[in-house]
Amino acid sequence: MSERLAIVGGDAAGMSAAASARRRDESLEIVAFERGRFTSYSACGIPYYLGGLIDDVADLVARTPEQHRANGIDVRTGTEVAGVDLDRRELSLAGGGTVPFDRLVLATGARATPPPVPGAEAVEPVRTLEEAERFRDALDGDHGAVVVGAGYIGLETAEALVRRGLRTALIDRAPQVFGALDADMAEHVQRAAEAVGIDVHTGVALEEVLLDAGGRPRGVRTDRGELPARHVVLATGVRPDVGLARAAGLPIGETGAIAVDDAQRCGDGVWAAGDCVESRHRVLERPVNVQLGTHANKQGRIAGVNAAGGDLRFPGVVGTAISRICEREVARTGLTEREAREAGFEAVAETVESGTRANYFPGRGDVHVKLVVEEATGRLLGAQIVGAETAGKRIDVLALAVWHGMAVDELQWVDLSYAPPMSGVLDPALVAARAAVRRLGR
Amino acid sequence: MSERLAIVGGDAAGMSAAASARRRDESLEIVAFERGRFTSYSACGIPYYLGGLIDDVADLVARTPEQHRANGIDVRTGTEVAGVDLDRRELSLAGGGTVPFDRLVLATGARATPPPVPGAEAVEPVRTLEEAERFRDALDGDHGAVVVGAGYIGLETAEALVRRGLRTALIDRAPQVFGALDADMAEHVQRAAEAVGIDVHTGVALEEVLLDAGGRPRGVRTDRGELPARHVVLATGVRPDVGLARAAGLPIGETGAIAVDDAQRCGDGVWAAGDCVESRHRVLERPVNVQLGTHANKQGRIAGVNAAGGDLRFPGVVGTAISRICEREVARTGLTEREAREAGFEAVAETVESGTRANYFPGRGDVHVKLVVEEATGRLLGAQIVGAETAGKRIDVLALAVWHGMAVDELQWVDLSYAPPMSGVLDPALVAARAAVRRLGR
Numbered sequence: 001m002s003e004r005l006a007i008v009g010g011d012a013a014g015m016s017a018a019a020s021a022r023r024r025d026e027s028l029e030i031v032a033f034e035r036g037r038f039t040s041y042s043a044c045g046i047p048y049y050l051g052g053l054i055d056d057v058a059d060l061v062a063r064t065p066e067q068h069r070a071n072g073i074d075v076r077t078g079t080e081v082a083g084v085d086l087d088r089r090e091l092s093l094a095g096g097g098t099v100p101f102d103r104l105v106l107a108t109g110a111r112a113t114p115p116p117v118p119g120a121e122a123v124e125p126v127r128t129l130e131e132a133e134r135f136r137d138a139l140d141g142d143h144g145a146v147v148v149g150a151g152y153i154g155l156e157t158a159e160a161l162v163r164r165g166l167r168t169a170l171i172d173r174a175p176q177v178f179g180a181l182d183a184d185m186a187e188h189v190q191r192a193a194e195a196v197g198i199d200v201h202t203g204v205a206l207e208e209v210l211l212d213a214g215g216r217p218r219g220v221r222t223d224r225g226e227l228p229a230r231h232v233v234l235a236t237g238v239r240p241d242v243g244l245a246r247a248a249g250l251p252i253g254e255t256g257a258i259a260v261d262d263a264q265r266c267g268d269g270v271w272a273a274g275d276c277v278e279s280r281h282r283v284l285e286r287p288v289n290v291q292l293g294t295h296a297n298k299q300g301r302i303a304g305v306n307a308a309g310g311d312l313r314f315p316g317v318v319g320t321a322i323s324r325i326c327e328r329e330v331a332r333t334g335l336t337e338r339e340a341r342e343a344g345f346e347a348v349a350e351t352v353e354s355g356t357r358a359n360y361f362p363g364r365g366d367v368h369v370k371l372v373v374e375e376a377t378g379r380l381l382g383a384q385i386v387g388a389e390t391a392g393k394r395i396d397v398l399a400l401a402v403w404h405g406m407a408v409d410e411l412q413w414v415d416l417s418y419a420p421p422m423s424g425v426l427d428p429a430l431v432a433a434r435a436a437v438r439r440l441g442r
Numbered sequence: 443m444s445e446r447l448a449i450v451g452g453d454a455a456g457m458s459a460a461a462s463a464r465r466r467d468e469s470l471e472i473v474a475f476e477r478g479r480f481t482s483y484s485a486c487g488i489p490y491y492l493g494g495l496i497d498d499v500a501d502l503v504a505r506t507p508e509q510h511r512a513n514g515i516d517v518r519t520g521t522e523v524a525g526v527d528l529d530r531r532e533l534s535l536a537g538g539g540t541v542p543f544d545r546l547v548l549a550t551g552a553r554a555t556p557p558p559v560p561g562a563e564a565v566e567p568v569r570t571l572e573e574a575e576r577f578r579d580a581l582d583g584d585h586g587a588v589v590v591g592a593g594y595i596g597l598e599t600a601e602a603l604v605r606r607g608l609r610t611a612l613i614d615r616a617p618q619v620f621g622a623l624d625a626d627m628a629e630h631v632q633r634a635a636e637a638v639g640i641d642v643h644t645g646v647a648l649e650e651v652l653l654d655a656g657g658r659p660r661g662v663r664t665d666r667g668e669l670p671a672r673h674v675v676l677a678t679g680v681r682p683d684v685g686l687a688r689a690a691g692l693p694i695g696e697t698g699a700i701a702v703d704d705a706q707r708c709g710d711g712v713w714a715a716g717d718c719v720e721s722r723h724r725v726l727e728r729p730v731n732v733q734l735g736t737h738a739n740k741q742g743r744i745a746g747v748n749a750a751g752g753d754l755r756f757p758g759v760v761g762t763a764i765s766r767i768c769e770r771e772v773a774r775t776g777l778t779e780r781e782a783r784e785a786g787f788e789a790v791a792e793t794v795e796s797g798t799r800a801n802y803f804p805g806r807g808d809v810h811v812k813l814v815v816e817e818a819t820g821r822l823l824g825a826q827i828v829g830a831e832t833a834g835k836r837i838d839v840l841a842l843a844v845w846h847g848m849a850v851d852e853l854q855w856v857d858l859s860y861a862p863p864m865s866g867v868l869d870p871a872l873v874a875a876r877a878a879v880r881r882l883g884r
Contacts, residue, residue, distance in 0.1 A: 012867065042800060042802070042862060042867070044800075044860075044861060044862050044867075045800065045802060045803070045862045048803065048862060048863075053803075053804055054802055054803070054804070059802040060802055062801070062867075292860065293860060293867045294857075294858070294860040294867050294868060294869075295857075297867045297868060298855055298868075314855060315852060315855050316857075317857045318857045319857070320857045320858060320859045321859060321861075322859035322860065322861045322864055323861050324861060324863040324864070329864070331859050333857070333859070358484060358486075358487065359504070360484070360487060360496055360501040360502055361487070361490065361495075361496070362495055362496070389832075390831075390832050390835065392859065392861075392864055393832065393835065393836065393859060393864050393865070394835060394838070395859050396836070396838070396839040396858045396859055396869065396871070397838040397839045397841070397842050399839075399856070399857055399858055399859065400839050400842045400843060400846075400856055400858075401842060403856055403857065404842075404846055410757060413740055413756060413757050414841065414842055414845055415736075415737075415758075415759045415760045415761070415762040415775070415841055415845065416736070416762060416838045416841055416842075417762045417763060417764035417773055417775070417834065417835060417837050417838055417841065418486075418734065418735060418736035418764065419486060419763075419764045419765050419766060419834075420484060420486050420487050420490060421490075421766040422764055422766070422771070422834055422835050423835070425454065425484070425486075425504075425735045425736050425739050426736060426739060426740075427736075427838065429838070
């Protein structure tokens with residue numbers, strides 16, 4: 001008799017695991033449980049849907065439940081798993097009943113964590129496609145919006161709301177927007193946000209979500225006064241959803257996410273992947289919890305292949321991320337200067353301004369590159385880029401340099417591509433590496 | 443008394459050497475000789491100037507002779523060096539007279555090599571800014587043009603001529619355009635060239651440049667018939683200009699370029715850099731002659747610093763190149779499939795089609811990625827990309843992977859950036875690496 005692989009969670013990690021297991025072992029019975037009605041969707045695309053760049057929420061679905069079923073995966077949407085019994089090898093469903101399994105992949109994702117202020121519980125999250133649809137349908141251009149939290153999601157969402165004609169304020173308790181960048185680089189982002197009309201308030205703490213008589217948001221109260229708004233979005237962060245894993249006795253790491261080994265294994269016949277797990281950070285050399293679709297996809301594949309008898313290993317992350325915010329491309333990899341110092345590195349930083357094309361070439365845009373370098377060795381610890389279109393993806397070569405622990409002394413000579421429509425004679429990464437070498441005094 | 447550094451050649455390599463030596467040793471006397479009237483110019487920009495994207499040829503000059511002089515470099519334009527006497531430590535000038543030196547940097551660049559057919563000698567090259575100015579001024583939209591040689595320069599030039607309204611034919615004796623790519627990838631380039639109106643003829647050999655009574659080109663005769671044209675461009679390749687070096691007894695390598703060590707040194711107190719020298723190819727593990735501004739800039743810096751008492755080393759090249767041709771971005775690094783086989787590698791190739799944005803994201807363009815992989819080890823030997831805007835610079839991360847001798851087994855997991863406006867959840871490089879791993883059967 002064939003064994004049964006159960007998968008909890010039907011988004012990137014879970015369905016990547018399902019598809020990979022299916023490909024590797026045709027005899028395996030595979031059943032996947034998803035609370036919502038969509039599978040394999042791009043949560044990263046939600047701000048663009050909200051902003052109207054994408055019309056139909058269904059466009060964000062890479063593979064429907066029907067398509068997965070046609071691939072031999074028993075997908076059960078609208079089905080919440082309430083408990084995992086590892087000894088009896090069975091799942092209990094929220095709607096009642098149990099489902100036995102032999103092997104298990106947990107891909108339970110993350111949950112929004114509303115800030116602990118009065119009224120926050122009345123604000124609907126905008127994390128799933130269902131929530132995004134409801135939120136967009138309810139948008140009312142005659143009223144203002146407040147977005148709380150100026151990270152990626154907060155900025156992308158504020159931009160979307162401005163695009164839809166809403167007067168939009170963005171507040172964050174930190175003294176800068178975009179905490180994933182150092183303050184000097186984040187300034188470029190704040191200016192871009194303000195340029196498209198977002199009313200940015202940093203260093204402002206949310207104290208209450210103000211509700212009307214019907215219990216619906218009518219604004220926010222901050223330590224600097226009140227902001228009226230019909231629409232309130234709380235983008236103050238998400239936490240790995242580890243309730244099932246914790247209750248089942250699976251290991252939870254210091255980050256609050258499920259602790260897995262590099263095979264994505266977290267227990268006997270149990271694997272986990274995606275937003276709910278820890279990943280090893282190759283520079284910090286410790287586990288981190290990074291919630292990104294690209295990691296979810298890779299880890300899901302590894303979990304699925306291994307659950308089907310394979311042996312793939314996840315080699316870790318270096319903290320790479322990218323976003324397009326208010327016409328600017330914003331990217332980072334490795335550690336910021338602040339993160340490097342916090343982690344105990346003796347680091348120096350160097351920032352250069354270069355361009356997306358040769359100086360003389362029409363349509364040249366700016367590329368600001370900041371490198372963070374270990375002082376004694378010259379090792380590249382991290383990089384940040386803010387710039388015009390095509391600036392952002394230039395982070396990838398720096399991500400690979402960080403991945404390999406490369407020193408700027410070598411990086412400055414690497415054979416990167418050059419043609420006038422795409423860069424100066426030295427790519428911005430090389431310009432930055434050369435400047436960093438000088439900064440190191442060698 | 444201060445020593446004198448003489449530099450022969452005032453373009454990227456030579457003036458980069460001059461400026462770097464100046465920075466390192468303020469006491470050094472530096473004199474640079476340039477045949478033409480421009481210094482530090484972008485020859486790579488010439489096709490864009492011809493096409494009218496750039497109005498003024500002076501825009502292609504990064505630094506004028508006056509600017510170099512203000513920096514303490516004695517630049518002598520319009521001055522050709524006719525001989526180097528290493529024993530007497532003096533240069534002889536074509537216009538007469540000698541100039542003593544203590545140290546020497548040769549940056550003599552490359553020369554067009556007209557094909558050995560009748561009439562070719564009557565065709566003016568379009569290599570320098572002076573030549574480009576003359577050529578553009580003489581362009582006559584009422585007549586056609588023929589470009590011979592469908593490499594980078596030939597394609598870029600043919601595109602420029604079409605942009606200026608000339609009926610333009612492009613011929614090459616090879617069965618494909620763009621020999622720097624494998625034939626399957628070059629097909630995309632040929633289609634793009636034809637789409638903008640270039641009349642492409644491959645497998646056609648030039649037999650004669652036909653001249654009118656005044657000795658000016660009136661067309662070409664090929665092994666497939668005649669093509670009339672008022673303008674004929676011979677883009678059939680360039681050779682390193684090593685006449686001075688050879689006559690001086692400096693070592694010339696098998697590639698026909700000056701043989702230098704990794705300090706760019708080729709003799710006692712003599713360094714060389716740029717189009718005229720050999721570089722070590724890190725995959726082939728042998729010297730190659732690659733003529734690119736980016737190498738010239740780097741090697742010039744190394745030569746200049748070392749000539750001023752420093753110790754920098756050039757770590758070699760991996761054959762990276764990029765171009766924008768007829769709205770397509772075209773890039774390569776490492777070895778093509780053909781080059782890998784010719785070099786004796788047991789190689790397999792895999793090609794994928796991916797996109798510049800997520801599937802659902804507006805404005806998504808195509809990205810074709812071909813990887814060439816060593817069969818036994820999975821080591822990435824080379825990569826090629828053809829695609830829409832933003833496709834090309836994605837070669838850089840693959841260039842760095844080739845640089846490090848990385849295997850696709852590891853590459854497929856690298857933490858590259860992802861956001862819907864810039865890629866699918868897996869970057870095209872990762873999609874290609876994953877496909878290559880499958881192709882290897884593991």
